[in-house]
Amino acid sequence: MNNCTSQHFTLGNDYLNIYGIDINNHKDRYFTIGENKRQKFAFPTERREITVIRQVKNVNKEKFVSDQLIEAQISPELTLEMKEELVEISFQYRETFAYENEPLGAIKGHEVDIMLNVERPYPPLLRGPAYQAGPRVREALENRIN
Structure with missing residues (x-):
């Protein structure tokens, strides 16, 4: 496949993992093959x-x-x-x-901080039972599991 051109590459995750192909979606699209991460091959977009x-x-x-x-x-x-x-x-x-010093779509000041608390004390939604089911449904689930 020397000097070939292609519009699309459709590779499954299994193929990518077996043959060690990494596709990175940065500003410039490129891929590396195998252990050599320094040699990059560019995708024209x-x-x-x-x-x-x-x-x-x-x-x-x-x-x-x-x-x-x-x-x-x-x-x-x-x-x-x-x-x-x-x-x-x-x-x-x-x-x-956008403002003068900020690119399109990246206006500063509109960020939202989302705090994820998975440590004790747990938030109320994490404290509940795993399955919010009635006693009959829980019994049926336990019978299925056992």
Whole structure:
């Protein structure tokens, strides 16, 4: 399989585990094979279609596209002109979706802290019985288990 191109790889978890293939979903998609984790093979992604728009000479717009829109999923049904118009509108109104120092969709101050307490004293929902069933159902369960 030298220099082959492929649109999709569909591999099951068993295959991935047996042959030691790791697929990491970072900004750049790549995979490693076997024990050698240093040698990485890159997957080309279709999301890089936006790079066509980088021909625009506006440096701020280029930076906006490369930093914030590189992972955007734009419908493949749109024409190139429609995609360019969408990027232009996104660039023009970029402050609507994010602040100057924060990327799109990552506005600070909207985080929620969720405290998970699994240590004593247990929260009320964890204190209850494993099966909230009536005595007849519990008896039937115990008979099935034994």
